Amino acid sequence: MACPTCGSSVLFGGVKDGKRRYCSKNGYEADEVSRIADHIPQAVVAELSRAEWLRTEKRIWRSLSMSWRLRRTVSAGAAAPMRGCRP
Numbered sequence: 001m002a003c004p005t006c007g008s009s010v011l012f013g014g015v016k017d018g019k020r021r022y023c024s025k026n027g028y029e030a031d032e033v034s035r036i037a038d039h040i041p042q043a044v045v046a047e048l049s050r051a052e053w054l055r056t057e058k059r060i061w062r063s064l065s066m067s068w069r070l071r072r073t074v075s076a077g078a079a080a081p082m083r084g085c086r087p
């Protein structure tokens with residue numbers, strides 16, 4: 001069996017994880033990302049379609065622009081009395 005990280009053959013020892021066998025603990029840790037990716041169901045990946053992504057992005061931008069507008073209103077409101085106090 002070959003180590004999924006470095007490709008060297010692992011006959012005994014190493015770290016076993018399910019069907020995979022790594023040559024060392026370092027190799028095992030280095031391959032963590034691909035192991036996690038393996039565990040993500042295809043359905044979840046399919047759900048995160050481009051359309052879904054764009055919708056999420058739009059929502060983020062909308063809430064951002066809303067908070068900017070709010071901040072501008074607040075600072076305008078805070079500046080108004082000062083202007084009004086001037087003779």
Ligand SMILES: [Zn+2]
Binds near residue numbers: 003004005
């Ligand atoms: Zn290895």
